[in-house]
Amino acid sequence: MELKQIISSIKDKQPNIKSVFFVGCGASKAELYPAKYFLEGHANDLRVSLYTSNEFNFATPISVNETSIVITCSLGGATPESVTATAKAKELGAHVIAVTHVEGSALTNDADYVVFHGFEANYAAKMEKMTKVLGLAVEILNQFEGYEHYDKMQDGFSKIYDLIEKAVSSVGPVAKAFAESYKDDEVIYVMSSGATHEVAYSFSICLLMEMQWINSGTFHDGEFFHGPFEVVDKDVPFLLLMNDGRTREMDSRALDFLNRFDAKTTVVDAKDYGLGSAIASEVVDYFNPMLISGVLRVYAEQLAIVRNHPLTKRRYMWKLEY
Amino acid sequence: MELKQIISSIKDKQPNIKSVFFVGCGASKAELYPAKYFLEGHANDLRVSLYTSNEFNFATPISVNETSIVITCSLGGATPESVTATAKAKELGAHVIAVTHVEGSALTNDADYVVFHGFEANYAAKMEKMTKVLGLAVEILNQFEGYEHYDKMQDGFSKIYDLIEKAVSSVGPVAKAFAESYKDDEVIYVMSSGATHEVAYSFSICLLMEMQWINSGTFHDGEFFHGPFEVVDKDVPFLLLMNDGRTREMDSRALDFLNRFDAKTTVVDAKDYGLGSAIASEVVDYFNPMLISGVLRVYAEQLAIVRNHPLTKRRYMWKLEY
Known part of the structure; x- marks a missing residue:
């Protein structure tokens, strides 16, 4: 499913999304940051948080529920803390999107939606994780609140991979x-x-x-x-x-x-x-x-x-x- | 003005507070963190962010407006980035609370409310900044959304300074x-x-x-x-x-x-x-x-x-x- 369709599918089920949680560990936490930074800066109503997975697991925010989107991320999809966070988010009724390179990995078990990203092919492929998560954030903002620079952002997405390959x-x-x-x-x-x-x-x-x-x-x-x-x-x-x-x-x-x-x-x-x-x-x-x-x-x-x-x-x- | 009165005064002016921004630099940013962490974990509706001051100044979130509370913090009250952030928040119509040790310092110029804290007296006094900011967060949560452990938190505030002095x-x-x-x-x-x-x-x-x-x-x-x-x-x-x-x-x-x-x-x-x-x-x-x-x-x-x-x-x- 395309990023746009994932978010519109969530909106069909729950038009009143209030919070977006980004959850991961280490590099996968860091790669969620651009999306969190973008959404926090441009949203008027959506609540936005970024947690290392075990913070989310041990001190779970009380607002995680059916009005939340939780985006979890793990390259190999096996990071235990992030797998647990995915299950916990699902159990609390959130709309869960797992972002991973490995199809069928444990991270995907409790996810409502899965976004796969490349890695091996080239340098650009290694940046797909971060880029696709930003893409999700842009869709969330545009579909729930509107975003005036949506088209410029899409133009950026169409160019960034070539720019990376050219740079390296x-x-x-x-x-x-x-x-x-x-x-x-x-x-x-x-x-x-x-x-x-x-x-x-x-x-x-x-x-x-x-x-x-x-x-x-x-x-x-x-x-x-x-x-x-x-x-x-x-x-x-x-x-x-x-x-x-x-x-x-x-x-x-x-x-x-x-x-x-x-x-x-x-x-x-x-x-x-x-x-x-x-x-x-x-x-x-x-x-x-x-x-x-x-x-x-x-x-x-x-x-x-x-x-x-x-x-x-x-x-x-x-x-x-x- | 007591912390409780500051927040009730804001609520009188604006019952529809949507966002709380904590803004500071270095140690003063770090000392805002417990309040941010508490509020982010326990609020259902309030949006909560923590920024180093120049992020707030150069990439100001679009949601800073008359529905926001902005809490800025500087020990000496002269940190240029935090003084600028205070002015910017005020200019955008936010309800601004400055937290500082120095009465009449530049940080207080554009603030609607000022919270002074101790420093020199003893170790406990050095922790007043962090503790009072947490106190503000507790008041915000309790007055705008309700907080079931408010009394237990007040009991904690009544004991923490003695605990610090005893520990040191x-x-x-x-x-x-x-x-x-x-x-x-x-x-x-x-x-x-x-x-x-x-x-x-x-x-x-x-x-x-x-x-x-x-x-x-x-x-x-x-x-x-x-x-x-x-x-x-x-x-x-x-x-x-x-x-x-x-x-x-x-x-x-x-x-x-x-x-x-x-x-x-x-x-x-x-x-x-x-x-x-x-x-x-x-x-x-x-x-x-x-x-x-x-x-x-x-x-x-x-x-x-x-x-x-x-x-x-x-x-x-x-x-x-x-």
């Missing part, structure tokens, strides 16, 4: 330079703003900590000036993700500060990949995370190569019970 | 042991769950990074198993904040893992300070952050002493324009 095709040399420069660092900080805030989070906790065992911290670059910036000094390693859109001023302010005190700074900037030339300014904010995540994947791959530490290497995950 | 009076030796053990660490991770999630964040970005220039990372302990736990190894330094309440199971699971692989682990546990014996189980979750923050203040002070690095020492903040 040219990024090899700068990604390799990043990897060479940061490969022995004790700690790497990652920050961004706007819809890309949790792309920084995901790169920090998943790509660096989980897949490379590199120490890392992450925060919103608007928060940078209210604490973290005191660790800045010559050669302290930062990775700054710069948006094209309304929050760019925050990213730029952080960059100015990093440069002023000679921090070791790498910038991944959506403007370098032509995002704003292709996508309308009214909606461009929400396509930064997909483009930047695609580019960052190459950065992570290069880091894995120069460190001789494959992105699939784990000591605990998939190997132990915990 | 006994914590010296363990805080000193923490400081001695962690003083030379390259990086310290801090995590928690539930209402205490952003106490971990605040300790990481403010107490460690800002006030001690120690590298740090922070995440929800439910997220720990979806990325960060791969950095765990013998003697990797962690600080785990354990709640008494519904999310304790997540904290315990993280502790088990840390112990299993011999991470250097310090636990600050609300159960060690009698929180659950004093405060009703239906509301105890929401008093963990105040108690644990009070205790953590002593940990930070001990770290400052053994490292000969006063908590007031800065290289950029208050010294430069940025």
Whole structure:
């Protein structure tokens, strides 16, 4: 079923949807963030929340009921906390949409609707999860409240995958330079703003900590000036993700500060990949995370190569019970 | 004006409040979190959001209007981003409550209501900001939707300050042991769950990074198993904040893992300070952050002493324009 049909099917059953819950863990939580950020900013009536799955399970919001849409997400569809959250949402009467790469996975058991996304084919396919969840949020807003830039958003959806593939095709040399420069660092900080805030989070906790065992911290670059910036000094390693859109001023302010005190700074900037030339300014904010995540994947791959530490290497995950 | 009167005054002017926005920066953003977490979990109709101030300023949610309550917060009342957010909220017609320690500060200029809180007197006074904002959230819920545990919450408010003072009076030796053990660490991770999630964040970005220039990372302990736990190894330094309440199971699971692989682990546990014996189980979750923050203040002070690095020492903040 298309995203549009999923939401219209829910609306047929329940015209009075009041709340939308996004629920997932780790990278799959982070990939729900652009949709949550979009809907929270543009809805007048819908309530919008994002929970890590076990928060949703142990401290379930009282408003989860037949007036709720719950969107759960898990790449492999087997994440136990997210499977439990899906079952709990269903039990409470919510309209449940499971987003996963694996057909027939446990996540789909209690879902009313399932959205499958690609992964292996190419970099664009890896961004389908985040993009389709944003697509669901756009449908929810448009069908329940109306959204004046709906067509511009659809135009963006029609272009983003090609933009990602084009961006990654040219990024090899700068990604390799990043990897060479940061490969022995004790700690790497990652920050961004706007819809890309949790792309920084995901790169920090998943790509660096989980897949490379590199120490890392992450925060919103608007928060940078209210604490973290005191660790800045010559050669302290930062990775700054710069948006094209309304929050760019925050990213730029952080960059100015990093440069002023000679921090070791790498910038991944959506403007370098032509995002704003292709996508309308009214909606461009929400396509930064997909483009930047695609580019960052190459950065992570290069880091894995120069460190001789494959992105699939784990000591605990998939190997132990915990 | 008392918290209860502030909310009833707003209700007199606007019985149809739809949204509540919490807006602040750094520690003052983190101290809004327990209130946001409480209201998001217990409201059926009210929309609830928490923004770092410049997100609110640059990508202002369209729903900020005369049906909104906006609560801004700044200890000294001079944080430029939060002063701007207060003005913006007022300009958009919202009912604005400024929470600050400094009477007559810029934050109060455009506020309809001002809540002052203590700071210097003792540890309990330092927790007034967080506690009073939670008090506002409880009033909002009770007056606009009703809240069945309102009396138990009031009972908690009547006890929490004494509990904090009692806790800090006994914590010296363990805080000193923490400081001695962690003083030379390259990086310290801090995590928690539930209402205490952003106490971990605040300790990481403010107490460690800002006030001690120690590298740090922070995440929800439910997220720990979806990325960060791969950095765990013998003697990797962690600080785990354990709640008494519904999310304790997540904290315990993280502790088990840390112990299993011999991470250097310090636990600050609300159960060690009698929180659950004093405060009703239906509301105890929401008093963990105040108690644990009070205790953590002593940990930070001990770290400052053994490292000969006063908590007031800065290289950029208050010294430069940025």
